Structure formats: C-alpha cells, structure tokens
Amino acid sequence: MGAMILIIIQVLLLISPSITKSAAQSEVITLPGCPNSCGGVPIPYPFGIGSKCAMPGFELNCSSTSAGTSTPYLGNYTILNINLSSGQARVSMPVSYQCYGNTTRTNLSFTYTVDWTGTPFQLNTEKNIIRAIGCNTLASLTIADSANSYVGVTGCAPLCESLESLTNGNCSGIGCCQATIPETSNYFITSFDDLNADLNASLSYNFTRCGYAMLTEDSDFYLKTSYITTNELIGQNTSAVIDWSIGNTTCNIAQGNKSSYACSSDNSVCLNSSTSAGYLCNCSDGYQGNPYLEGGCQDIDECVKQNPCSAPAKCHNFQGGYKCFCPFGRRLKSGNKDECELNLALVLGPCAGVIVLCFLGLGTYAINEKRKLSKVEEKYFQEHGGRILLEKIQSDQGFGFAIFTKQQIEQATNNFDNANIIGHGGQGTVYKGSLRDQMVAIKKCKITDERKKKEFGKEMLILSQINHKNIVKILGCCLEVEVPMLVYEFIPNGTLFHYIHGKNHESHISLSTCLKIAHESAEALAYLHFSASPPIFHGDVKSLNILLDQNYSAKVSDFGASILSPTDEAQFVTVVQGTCGYLDPEYMQSCQLTDKSDVYSFGVVLLELLTNKPVIDFYAPEEERSLSSYFLCAMKENKMHELLNDEFKNEDDIEVIMEVAKLAKECLNMRGEDRPTMKEVAEQLDRIRKLKQHPWEQEYHSEEIETLLNKTSHSIEIRGADGITFDVYRARSVPTERLAE
Structure with missing residues (x-):
C-alpha cells in the first residue's frame, strides 16, 4: 500500500505543472523606463544612462553620431562592457604619443590624466600593464592615491640599436617594452621623458618619428615595425580593465x-x-x-537549461534549485542527487566492486601525479645549481646557508598570504615569515633570465659568504620552483624610503642620523665592490633597498638580484634594468653596469637624505621634476639652500651639509671615470661624520695648540662646538701633529 502511494506521488510530480515554479519572466537589468543598452552594449543597473537611471557615481552618457550609431561613455572613456558579478568593466583608453623633429621634440604630443577620485572606479593592477613603443624614450604611468598624493611611478624605456634590430613579433625590449602596475589607483597620469640630458631628439628621430605609451590589458601583443617607423598608432585606442564597487x-x-x-x-x-x-x-x-x-x-530553470539529471532520473525544478526523481525500483545514489541506482540489496556486490576500483584508480592517479610533481621539482632543483649547494652544505658543517623546501616556504608564509606581504614591485614580492623559529624575509621573484638560472648555484655560494654588519644576510633559498626564492634575515624598521617620505613618520630625521645611515650604506657598497670575491655590483641602489634595523642602522638589501663583476660580454644587457631617477646616464647609453653606476645611484640617495624630496616628481615644474638635475642646477647657481630639508635650514653646521652636497655632486658626475669610488665615498662620509661630532678639530689647528702650550708648562683645555671638553698635554716625545689629534 505504501509503495503504491509513493508511485502515485511521483507520477503526479512528473506529469503536472510544478507548483513551485514561478511564472516566466523576461530578464530585467535596468530601472523601469530606462534604456537597457547603448550602441549594442548592455547597461545594467547600478549603471544607467543619465542620473535618474543610475546609482550615484555610475551615470553614463549615450552619445549618438550623424551616422545613427551610439556609444556609451564613462566621462571621456568609452565603455566596452560591464560585468556585474566580478565588479569590473572594460573601457577604451587612448594611446599617448610624443613625436620628434630633426633636432628637437615637436609639439605633436598627447598624454592624459585619469582622475576617478571620489568615484567608484579604479584601475585594475592584475589585468593591466603599461606598454611603451618607440626608441630611446621613457614612457611612464604615475600613480596617486585618493588624496592625489604621489604614490609611485612605473614604466620602461624601449631601446634600439639600429633600424635593422627592429623585428616583428613579441614585445621584447627592442622597440617595445612593458611594465606591471604596482598600485591600485583612481588617479594616474601617462607621460614621457628623454632617457637623459645627453640623448637629444635627433637620436630618437633616426629610429622613429614618435614614441607611444599604452595603458592596456595584459593580453597577447604582436609588434609590427611599422608601429615604430610610422605614426599609425596616433589616434588609436586600447582596452583596459577597471574595478568598481558600491560605497x-x-x-x-x-x-x-x-x-x-x-x-x-x-x-x-x-x-x-x-x-x-x-x-x-x-x-x-x-x-x-x-x-x-x-x-x-x-x-x-536547471531542468530546461542543462537537464542535470542522468537517465532514467527525471528533473523537477523549484525556486533556487532542482531535484531528480528516480523511477520505481531505483533510488538516488548515496551522496549524489543527479543519478539513480538499483536497490542496495540487489546491487551491493557490484557496487562494492565499482567502489574498490574507483579507489584503486584514484590512488594510482594520486601516486602518478605526485611522481610527476617530484620530477618537476627535481628538474628545477638541478637547473638552479642545487647539487652544487647541497654538496657544499654536506661537506662544510660551518656553511651558514640552507636549502629550504617549497613546503617549508609555503608554511612559513601561510601559503603566501597577502597579510604577510612587506614589500612588492615589478620584480617580485617580499613576504614576512618564520623559519626554524627565526623571523625571515622571503623574496618571491617573478622572472629570471636563462644566464642567471644556469649560474644561480655558483652565485649563491659567493653571496652566502658575504658577512658585513650593514648588508642584509642571505640565509638560504628554495630551488624547487621555476624561479628560485631567496630567504633573508628580517629587518624590522622598514626601508629608508618610507623613513624619509612616509606619511605616518612623526619624528624628524636629524642630520646625525642622516650621516650615520649614509656612511653605513656607503661602507656596505664599498665592501661589495672591493672586499667581495669576485666583486659585486648592486645595480639597483635606492632608498627602497636600504633597510633600517631596530637601532636605525643601515642594511643594504636586494643585492641578490645584482651581478657579479663581469669578465665577458655577459655584462651587456638588452633592456636596461633599474629604477627611474636613480639610473646612471652612462649605463643607459652603454648598457654596461660598473661599480661607478652604483656610485651615481648612491649620489641620488644622498640627495633624498638632504632634501626630503622624491627623486622624480611629475607634479613639479619641468625643471624641477628630476631631483638630480634640479640639484646640479641649484649647486651651479649657489641656491642649494632652497633645496634643503626644512629641518636642516636652521642647522648651525651648514658647513657639514655643504660637504655632503659637494660629495653628492661628485657622485652625480656624467662621466663614470670622474666619479669617486665607493671606498672614497665611505671615507669622505666618515670624515664628515667626525666633523659633525667634533667640530673643535676644525676650529683649532696644531700651530694654535702649540702656541697655547708654549704659554704653560702643563696642559690646555679645549671646548668644542658641541660642548665636549678635551685636555691637551705637553709631552716632549710627542710631535705637534699628534697634539692636534
């Protein structure tokens, strides 16, 4: 009797209309009375054509042409499509350009500023890049925050050796380069600049009539040489992805x-x-x-859309879901709502066999996949020179370097949780973690070149031997990944850049602290140049790569991405690497990194310490945008006082400040051979620090001390400008020169 009732209920459900299914409705995407598209592009609410059809901040314009076509606009930018579920939209972005004449930059140029401040929109950093096309022109994207304050700049400079070097194909650095966008922003500016003062417009004119900057989606791109040798990109547009959210x-x-x-x-x-x-x-x-x-x-209606039920099951739709019903004599499989099975009592044996086979298959599959993964990890380990490092660790018990597994690194960073990020940029991301009960910094790089991949193990052997109190110690690496990850000691007080420019920095940086940081940084670079074997050129000296420990002592970092002193043509690179504002002009022209390239970059760091200004400021007048150029002009016109940090303008020891400024000027010499070595720079800073600490040494000379001592048979007392008192005694066996000391 019970079985008959169950059959009747199932038949009724299958042959009668569903009592839970709602009446068919046409899809509604806009408010009543509002247009739901423009130019074939659907416009879903909260977007809308006009203020009455949109949520505040999401108003669009639908512009019509004389030809009868229409286009939706967000401000000045064409909307290509809108995705409600992901909170993203694609917009059309114009291509910026700057053209040249035979001798000078022409007036034919176009750049743009996007200001979405106070709106729901911002630039997506994961799906967009900045791409530059042309020759010998720096194309950049300046990023600002919600208060329109400078946050950072990204960009690149495509180089050209000759017209014959230009080829169709990928964006490789010759005639075309690209850079990632490090910061999400709702305010950004495209701009151009010559690589350096020695590179006049006629050089660019020989290769190309115009340089271009594209803010675009990071999609496949095919470079045509005609983009570089003609002006066909003028007036063109690209597509970019923007993010939006509510409130x-x-x-x-x-x-x-x-x-x-x-x-x-x-x-x-x-x-x-x-x-x-x-x-x-x-x-x-x-x-x-x-x-x-x-x-x-x-x-x-899943039953109509895809019919998820496997025959002989029948599908029944209801609000928010569906259910499959089996015919008499069968039932839904345990844990499966889409398939039917025979009664358990009838098919227990076969089902058990099927289950066993499934488990065996899954187990075999898992074992094979694990073996494949192990082979891949072993391949990476061998490619990066892991065998060399492993033999060194096993043979030398005092070798202070470790090889960590991928699992250890993932556990230390909580699977690279964003909450553990302490720094990131175009080359990679740095995470804070804990390994073997020690706080460490783990650098996860994005890319590496094939030459460095082959020499990685040998270079790690050399870099691991570096032991200097002002250099961040490399503790180990992970080689089981495509790009090796480096493990450093953790430095708690952040970077010198944030110490100088950070918004939350409440205390003022003193001249003594500036000199201490500069001297210690110079000592570290001098060590890399003269004491490391072979010598190491840093290649990216900047305030972001100088860390500060708990005592605010300097720790030079990121030298793991440097190059060993080259002995062959490997020192020449296709694409110049470094950071805008710090790059050595001679390096930009020759593509040859030397120790004097680090000296130039260090000179820019000295300027940051003296002036508290950014090295590149696109919001400043043109003559003040480059800190190094502005400084050299100020020194030439005896206007250095205008550039100084306000904290230093009232300092009594202006002589000390000018000594540092003169040293910075020497470091910024356009000719590398005319710059001092890092050892000479460190010695000069040591002398300047002593001048700051003991100014009496400059006020009293040996002849004056001798005259004073001749008037007494015992000793004299000298008080320095810092209030410290020194006693000088007469001793016949001690020369006058020693008395002055």
Missing part, C-alpha cells in the same frame, strides 16, 4: 543601513570587494540576473 564600507556595515544597501533583490548575497573598501552584490546560487534591482535575481 566604501564592508557588507556587515552596509547591511545595517537598509535605506542605502544596494543588494535589493531577495535572492542576492553581499561580497566584500577585493580591491577597495566597498562591496559587490551577486545573485545567490541557483539564481541569475541583476542583484541590484528588486526581483532582479530570478530562478534558473
């Missing part, structure tokens, strides 16, 4: 204010935005449509 609060806070909460549909969920402080709305599982409209999320 500037999280879901928990937004849901507490029903009047402003944007997720209006009953069958919607709130998701915190991953790129901003706001949130997004999505339809719940089993629903589709527009979650920002009342009734916008409608049930998906």
Whole structure:
C-alpha cells in the first residue's frame, strides 16, 4: 500500500505543472523606463544612462553620431562592457604619443590624466600593464592615491640599436617594452621623458618619428615595425580593465543601513570587494540576473537549461534549485542527487566492486601525479645549481646557508598570504615569515633570465659568504620552483624610503642620523665592490633597498638580484634594468653596469637624505621634476639652500651639509671615470661624520695648540662646538701633529 502511494506521488510530480515554479519572466537589468543598452552594449543597473537611471557615481552618457550609431561613455572613456558579478568593466583608453623633429621634440604630443577620485572606479593592477613603443624614450604611468598624493611611478624605456634590430613579433625590449602596475589607483597620469640630458631628439628621430605609451590589458601583443617607423598608432585606442564597487564600507556595515544597501533583490548575497573598501552584490546560487534591482535575481530553470539529471532520473525544478526523481525500483545514489541506482540489496556486490576500483584508480592517479610533481621539482632543483649547494652544505658543517623546501616556504608564509606581504614591485614580492623559529624575509621573484638560472648555484655560494654588519644576510633559498626564492634575515624598521617620505613618520630625521645611515650604506657598497670575491655590483641602489634595523642602522638589501663583476660580454644587457631617477646616464647609453653606476645611484640617495624630496616628481615644474638635475642646477647657481630639508635650514653646521652636497655632486658626475669610488665615498662620509661630532678639530689647528702650550708648562683645555671638553698635554716625545689629534 505504501509503495503504491509513493508511485502515485511521483507520477503526479512528473506529469503536472510544478507548483513551485514561478511564472516566466523576461530578464530585467535596468530601472523601469530606462534604456537597457547603448550602441549594442548592455547597461545594467547600478549603471544607467543619465542620473535618474543610475546609482550615484555610475551615470553614463549615450552619445549618438550623424551616422545613427551610439556609444556609451564613462566621462571621456568609452565603455566596452560591464560585468556585474566580478565588479569590473572594460573601457577604451587612448594611446599617448610624443613625436620628434630633426633636432628637437615637436609639439605633436598627447598624454592624459585619469582622475576617478571620489568615484567608484579604479584601475585594475592584475589585468593591466603599461606598454611603451618607440626608441630611446621613457614612457611612464604615475600613480596617486585618493588624496592625489604621489604614490609611485612605473614604466620602461624601449631601446634600439639600429633600424635593422627592429623585428616583428613579441614585445621584447627592442622597440617595445612593458611594465606591471604596482598600485591600485583612481588617479594616474601617462607621460614621457628623454632617457637623459645627453640623448637629444635627433637620436630618437633616426629610429622613429614618435614614441607611444599604452595603458592596456595584459593580453597577447604582436609588434609590427611599422608601429615604430610610422605614426599609425596616433589616434588609436586600447582596452583596459577597471574595478568598481558600491560605497566604501564592508557588507556587515552596509547591511545595517537598509535605506542605502544596494543588494535589493531577495535572492542576492553581499561580497566584500577585493580591491577597495566597498562591496559587490551577486545573485545567490541557483539564481541569475541583476542583484541590484528588486526581483532582479530570478530562478534558473536547471531542468530546461542543462537537464542535470542522468537517465532514467527525471528533473523537477523549484525556486533556487532542482531535484531528480528516480523511477520505481531505483533510488538516488548515496551522496549524489543527479543519478539513480538499483536497490542496495540487489546491487551491493557490484557496487562494492565499482567502489574498490574507483579507489584503486584514484590512488594510482594520486601516486602518478605526485611522481610527476617530484620530477618537476627535481628538474628545477638541478637547473638552479642545487647539487652544487647541497654538496657544499654536506661537506662544510660551518656553511651558514640552507636549502629550504617549497613546503617549508609555503608554511612559513601561510601559503603566501597577502597579510604577510612587506614589500612588492615589478620584480617580485617580499613576504614576512618564520623559519626554524627565526623571523625571515622571503623574496618571491617573478622572472629570471636563462644566464642567471644556469649560474644561480655558483652565485649563491659567493653571496652566502658575504658577512658585513650593514648588508642584509642571505640565509638560504628554495630551488624547487621555476624561479628560485631567496630567504633573508628580517629587518624590522622598514626601508629608508618610507623613513624619509612616509606619511605616518612623526619624528624628524636629524642630520646625525642622516650621516650615520649614509656612511653605513656607503661602507656596505664599498665592501661589495672591493672586499667581495669576485666583486659585486648592486645595480639597483635606492632608498627602497636600504633597510633600517631596530637601532636605525643601515642594511643594504636586494643585492641578490645584482651581478657579479663581469669578465665577458655577459655584462651587456638588452633592456636596461633599474629604477627611474636613480639610473646612471652612462649605463643607459652603454648598457654596461660598473661599480661607478652604483656610485651615481648612491649620489641620488644622498640627495633624498638632504632634501626630503622624491627623486622624480611629475607634479613639479619641468625643471624641477628630476631631483638630480634640479640639484646640479641649484649647486651651479649657489641656491642649494632652497633645496634643503626644512629641518636642516636652521642647522648651525651648514658647513657639514655643504660637504655632503659637494660629495653628492661628485657622485652625480656624467662621466663614470670622474666619479669617486665607493671606498672614497665611505671615507669622505666618515670624515664628515667626525666633523659633525667634533667640530673643535676644525676650529683649532696644531700651530694654535702649540702656541697655547708654549704659554704653560702643563696642559690646555679645549671646548668644542658641541660642548665636549678635551685636555691637551705637553709631552716632549710627542710631535705637534699628534697634539692636534
């Protein structure tokens, strides 16, 4: 009797209309009475054509042409499509350009500034890049924060050796280069600049009539030489991805204010935005449509759309889901809502056999996959010279270097959790972690060249021997990955850049601290140049690569990305690497990194310490944009006082400051052979520090002390400008020169 009732119920469900299925509704994406598209592009709410059809901040314009076509605009930028679920949209971005004449830069140029401050929109950093096309022109993208304050700059400079060197193909650095965008922003500027003062416009004119900058999606790109030798890119556009979100609060806070909460549909969920402080709305599982409209999320009829039930099961739809019903004599498989099986009592044996076979298959598959992974990891280990390092570790018990496994690194960083990021840029990301009960910094690089990959093990043997109190110690590496990861000692007080320019820095940096940091940094670089064997050229000296420990002592970092002193043509590179504002002009022209390249970059660091100004400021007048150029002009016109940090303008020891300025000027000499060595720079800074600490040494000379001693048979007392008192005694066996000491 019970079985008959069950059969009747199933038959009724299969042959009668579903009592839970809602009436068919057409998809609604906009507010009533508002256009739902423009130029063939769907415009879903919260976007809309006009203020009455859009949420505040999401208003679009639909512009029509005389030909009868129309285009949706967000401000000055064409909307290509809008994705509600991901909170992203694609917009059309113009190609910036700068053209040249025979001798000078022409007036034919175009750059643009995007200011989405106070709007829901910002640039997506993962899907976009800045790409430069041309020759010998620096194309860059300046990033600002919500207060329009300078955050950073990214860009690159494509180089050309000759017209014959230009080829069709990928963006490789010859005629075309590209750089990642390090900071999410709603305010950014495209701009150009010559590589250095010695590179006049006629050199660029020989290769190309124009240089171009493209803010574009990081998609496949095919370079045509005609892009470089003609002006066909002028007036063209590229597509870029932007992020958007609702408001500037999280879901928990937004849901507490029903009047402003944007997720209006009953069958919607709130998701915190991953790129901003706001949130997004999505339809719940089993629903589709527009979650920002009342009734916008409608049930998906899975039975019609995809019929997920496997025969002989029949599908029955209901709000937010579906259910499969089996015919009499069968039932749904345990743990599976889409397939039927025979009654357990009838098929217990065969089912058990099938299950065993499945487990055996899965086990075999897992073992094979593990073996494949081990082979890949072993391949990387061998490619990066792991065998050389392993033999050294096993043979030398005092070798202070370790090889860590991929699993150890992942565990130390909590699977590279973003919360553990302490620094990142175009070359890689640095994570804080704990290995063997010690805090460490782990650098996860993005790319490496084939030459460095082959020599990595040998270079690690050399770099691991570096032991200097002002150099960050390399503790080990991980070789089981495509690009090796480096493990450094952890330095707690951040970088010199943030110490000088950081917004949250409340205390003032004193002249004594500046001299201490500069001297210790110079000593570290001198050690790399003259005491390391073979010598090491840093290649990217900047304030971001000088760390400060708990006592604010300098620790030079990131020399693991440097090069050993080259002995062959390996020192010549296709694409110049480094940081804008710090690059040696001679290196830019010759592509040859030397110890004097580090001296030039260190000179720029000295300027940062003296002036508290950024090395490149695109918001300043043209003559003040480059700190090094501005400084050299100020020194020539005796206007150095205008550039000084305000904290130093009232200092009594202006002589000490000018000594540092003169040293910086020597470091910034355009000719590398005319610059001092890092050892000479360190000695000069040591002398200047002593001048700051003991100014009496400059006030009293040996002849004056001798005259004073002749008037007494015992001793004299000398008081320095810093208030410290010194006693000088007469001793017949001690020369006058020693008395002055």
